[in-house]
Amino acid sequence: MKHFLRILLMFISVIALSDCKKHKTLVELGNEQQILHVGNGDEISTVDPQSTSGMPEYHVILSLYEGLVSKNPQTLEIVPAVAESWEVSDDGMVYTFHIRDSAKWSNGEKLVANDFVQSWLRGLMPALGNEYASSYFVIKNGQNIYEKKVGVEEFGAKVLDQQTLQVTLIAPTPYFLQLLDHHSMYPVHIPTIKKFGALDERGTRWTRPENFVNNGPFILSEWTPNKYLSVKKNPNYWDAKNVHLNEIRYYPIQKSSTEERMFRSGQLHATYYLPRDKLAVYKKTKDPALRSYANYATYFYRFNNRIKPLDDVRVRKALAYSIDRNKIVEYVTKFGQIPAYSLTPPDTHGYVAQAKMPFNISLAQKLLAEAGYPNGVGFPELKITFNTSDEHQNIAVAVQQMWKQNLGINVVLENTEWKVFLDKEKQMDYQIDRASWVGDYLDPNTFLEMFITDNGNNRTGFSNSHYDALLAKAALESYKEKRMAYFQEAEKILVDSVPILPFYTYNWNRLVSPSVQGWYDNLMDYYPFKNVYLIP
Amino acid sequence: MYLFILKRILQSIPVLLGVSLLTFIMVRSAPGGPFDQDRNVPPEVIKHLNEHYHLNDPLWKQYLDYLWSLLHGDFGPSFKFQSHTVNDLIAAGFPPTMELAFYATLFALIFGLIAGITASLKPNSLQDYVPMSTAMIGICMPSFVLGPLLLLIFGIWLQWLPVAGWGQIDGDKILPSVTLGAAYAAYIARISRGGMLEILSQDYIRTARAKGLSTARIVFVHALRGGITPVISFLGPAIAGLLAGSFVVETIFQIPGLGRFYVQAAFNRDYTMIMGCTIFFAFLIVIFNLLADVLLVLLNPKLRQEVSGGR
Numbered sequence: 045m046k047h048f049l050r051i052l053l054m055f056i057s058v059i060a061l062s063d064c065k066k067h068k069t070l071v072e073l074g075n076e077q078q079i080l081h082v083g084n085g086d087e088i089s090t091v092d093p094q095s096t097s098g099m100p101e102y103h104v105i106l107s108l109y110e111g112l113v114s115k116n117p118q119t120l121e122i123v124p125a126v127a128e129s130w131e132v133s134d135d136g137m138v139y140t141f142h143i144r145d146s147a148k149w150s151n152g153e154k155l156v157a158n159d160f161v162q163s164w165l166r167g168l169m170p171a172l173g174n175e176y177a178s179s180y181f182v183i184k185n186g187q188n189i190y191e192k193k194v195g196v197e198e199f200g201a202k203v204l205d206q207q208t209l210q211v212t213l214i215a216p217t218p219y220f221l222q223l224l225d226h227h228s229m230y231p232v233h234i235p236t237i238k239k240f241g242a243l244d245e246r247g248t249r250w251t252r253p254e255n256f257v258n259n260g261p262f263i264l265s266e267w268t269p270n271k272y273l274s275v276k277k278n279p280n281y282w283d284a285k286n287v288h289l290n291e292i293r294y295y296p297i298q299k300s301s302t303e304e305r306m307f308r309s310g311q312l313h314a315t316y317y318l319p320r321d322k323l324a325v326y327k328k329t330k331d332p333a334l335r336s337y338a339n340y341a342t343y344f345y346r347f348n349n350r351i352k353p354l355d356d357v358r359v360r361k362a363l364a365y366s367i368d369r370n371k372i373v374e375y376v377t378k379f380g381q382i383p384a385y386s387l388t389p390p391d392t393h394g395y396v397a398q399a400k401m402p403f404n405i406s407l408a409q410k411l412l413a414e415a416g417y418p419n420g421v422g423f424p425e426l427k428i429t430f431n432t433s434d435e436h437q438n439i440a441v442a443v444q445q446m447w448k449q450n451l452g453i454n455v456v457l458e459n460t461e462w463k464v465f466l467d468k469e470k471q472m473d474y475q476i477d478r479a480s481w482v483g484d485y486l487d488p489n490t491f492l493e494m495f496i497t498d499n500g501n502n503r504t505g506f507s508n509s510h511y512d513a514l515l516a517k518a519a520l521e522s523y524k525e526k527r528m529a530y531f532q533e534a535e536k537i538l539v540d541s542v543p544i545l546p547f548y549t550y551n552w553n554r555l556v557s558p559s560v561q562g563w564y565d566n567l568m569d570y571y572p573f574k575n576v577y578l579i580p
Numbered sequence: 581m582y583l584f585i586l587k588r589i590l591q592s593i594p595v596l597l598g599v600s601l602l603t604f605i606m607v608r609s610a611p612g613g614p615f616d617q618d619r620n621v622p623p624e625v626i627k628h629l630n631e632h633y634h635l636n637d638p639l640w641k642q643y644l645d646y647l648w649s650l651l652h653g654d655f656g657p658s659f660k661f662q663s664h665t666v667n668d669l670i671a672a673g674f675p676p677t678m679e680l681a682f683y684a685t686l687f688a689l690i691f692g693l694i695a696g697i698t699a700s701l702k703p704n705s706l707q708d709y710v711p712m713s714t715a716m717i718g719i720c721m722p723s724f725v726l727g728p729l730l731l732l733i734f735g736i737w738l739q740w741l742p743v744a745g746w747g748q749i750d751g752d753k754i755l756p757s758v759t760l761g762a763a764y765a766a767y768i769a770r771i772s773r774g775g776m777l778e779i780l781s782q783d784y785i786r787t788a789r790a791k792g793l794s795t796a797r798i799v800f801v802h803a804l805r806g807g808i809t810p811v812i813s814f815l816g817p818a819i820a821g822l823l824a825g826s827f828v829v830e831t832i833f834q835i836p837g838l839g840r841f842y843v844q845a846a847f848n849r850d851y852t853m854i855m856g857c858t859i860f861f862a863f864l865i866v867i868f869n870l871l872a873d874v875l876l877v878l879l880n881p882k883l884r885q886e887v888s889g890g891r
Contacts, residue, residue, distance in 0.1 A: 089663070090661070172628075177622070270837070302833070308736055309742065467612040468611075
């Protein structure tokens with residue numbers, strides 16, 4: 045027995061001794077050494093900007109690469125980056141970029157115009173499986189090269205001299221500069237990629253910290269999957285004197301409650317997200333760490349427009365008009381969302397959708413009766429399908445109640461695992477399903493093009509030739525007012541046809557320590573760390 | 581004895597093959613694929629990706645190719661984590677999982693045995709009820725309740741221990757080990773109490789008492805060896821369970837272990853990663869069961885005789 049007591053005492057004293065001294069927290073140490081500890085949602089799949097699409101990847105890639113242009117994190121206006129200036133032809137079809145002389149790769153090599161051309165051509169290689177290959181289709185012959193109809197020498201991006209790049213577009217694309225700040229448009233170091241395999245081969249070892257060459261403000265330093273990824277200041281970056289952080293550690297934390305605990309105990313400067321039930325507490329205490337701002341994303345339901353009774357616009361209208369979105373955001377989701385009555389989020393570069401779906405129960409009842417279901421009598425039982433999540437479940441329950449109360453119809457709820465859900469949605473094997481969309485660039489087009497007849501993201505069966513024509517016209521229009529008018533008209537068609545039921549514009553909530561300076565909230569949740577610094 | 585071990589190893593080969601085939605069939609019949617996303621991925625992109633990862637080949641060929649590379653120690657590339665192979669990810673994730681399981685087992689053994697032996701010395705007294713009721717609570721309380729509770733007390737309120745991480749800050753291994761080990765400590769307490777009670781009622785123990793030996797000597801020299809035999813047979817599957825079941829604790833405490841990769845792989849339909857983790861864990865379970873059996877044979881003379889006698 046004595047032996048056991050001795051072992052027990054030893055065990056306890058080891059615990060006690062190792063932890064009784066009060067250590068400085070990671071945040072306190074980070075503030076002294078300019079090391080930022082930040083939650084990044086999930087483990088990233090790669091740091092190759094041309095074979096990834098996720099947001100956690102994007103946040104890391106933003107530190108490692110820089111495109112021709114960048115965005116001001118406060119205003120989201122386009123600012124010079126690798127290109128110090130550019131000119132646009134009168135017809136808006138030809139862009140000439142002047143690459144700054146001081147632009148370099150992290151290995152010290154000079155960054156030249158040809159690096160962009162070669163990188164984009166790599167992004168157009170079909171075997172690479174670049175999900176954003178269509179980003180280059182706005183450039184002359186981009187699509188033809190992807191489809192192997194013409195040779196690469198026909199590409200619309202041309203090197204005029206080492207420092208000058210000329211890009212010819214297929215149509216005036218007013219959001220082209222916005223598009224240039226998308227990660228698929230960033231330059232990659234071709235010689236390094238070639239050293240570790242074919243240019244169009246995925247997952248070769250060029251993305252490993254020991255091999256990696258990049259052009260952004262930070263370089264890849266350490267990467268332990270599911271632990272953290274660390275980037276350090278790049279001394280060869282052209283604007284290195286304005287980079288204040290020495291290191292950033294991105295933690296792939298999937299559970300927001302774990303993240304919040306780490307923040308509270310000084311292990312993180314900033315969280316990726318906030319647990320839903322914690323928002324009220326932080327708001328009540330007016331915690332200065334809380335950041336809450338609208339996001340360029342919409343939560344909506346898709347209606348399967350091809351099946352009965354949802355093929356009848358009056359039914360879809362009745363369903364959409366009988367939902368009290370205020371109640372949903374106030375009592376169900378409680379995360380600061382803004383009720384949405386159309387698809388595009390409000391105030392995107394001056395565009396606010398004028399067409400809106402009404403919340404009008406008596407009109408909804410009238411429409412349902414006209415469709416042949418007075419007071420819901422004879423209405424078949426519909427199913428709302430959603431992927432496993434408490435939030436989706438809660439919203440679906442609220443919707444179920446509202447339709448029951450307001451229209452007298454019954455719906456059942458179907459909870460499915462994510463990949464099963466996606467599979468069903470793509471096969472259109474659903475009646476009503478939950479959906480969301482995050483805009484890729486600040487332009488209504490990024491939302492509205494989704495419902496063009498043959499767009500792969502449509503998935504509702506909605507097809508309107510006038511709608512398609514309006515978006516095609518908008519794509520060719522360089523006058524902003526006229527373009528916006530086309531979008532307004534298209535959005536009105538969408539609102540009148542109700543292929544979808546919008547609920548709310550997302551709101552992003554996260555915690556950022558007051559010691560972090562230069563981190564701005566914006567609609568795109570765009571937070572480059574180039575100008576961020578830490579104060580004690 | 582060697583023959584016994586060899587036989588057990590040979591027996592494990594069809595087990596592992598069966599596990600791999602069953603996993604392959606189940607994974608491939610699940611709806612959705614590794615490259616499906618919320619956003620539409622153009623069909624030609626999916627086609628090229630499938631070609632790249634040989635997913636267009638007939639299924640039987642894919643399975644045989646997989647087995648062939650497995651024979652060469654290659655678990656293949658991860659579909660989701662493109663920059664890493666499955667071998668890389670297992671090599672990165674297994675050490676923390678193993679370490680966590682080791683500390684948890686250590687904790688479970690120390691506290692479980694102390695509680696079990698203490699209780700067995702005075703059955704149906706306070707000395708029995710207190711540790712056994714605590715053990716009951718330990719068994720009933722799942723790690724996703726115990727973990728956050730310990731974190732709240734020791735991490736947030738008292739601020740004695742870090743709330744997450746593994747090997748980054750001093751003391752960050754304590755709470756996860758305790759959380760994972762608690763339920764096993766409770767089982768060990770109950771099992772060892774039972775085992776000890778049985779042994780302590782044997783004639784030779786009574787003889788030892790009659791000879792006037794001290795309780796400590798009776799317990800440690802005479803009773804313990806027989807009393808903890810059930811604990812050892814429990815330990816083999818328990819360690820395997822600790823390894824494979826550490827996912828919840830790894831998630832709560834943000835530990836970069838294999839359990840998290842495993843579960844993520846299933847959600848991502850990362851076929852090679854699911855296969856790799858399943859086969860790897862199956863292999864470990866086989867090994868730990870074998871080790872427990874060998875240990876039992878070594879400790880139990882009756883079994884030893886059976887094995888060496890070939891009966």
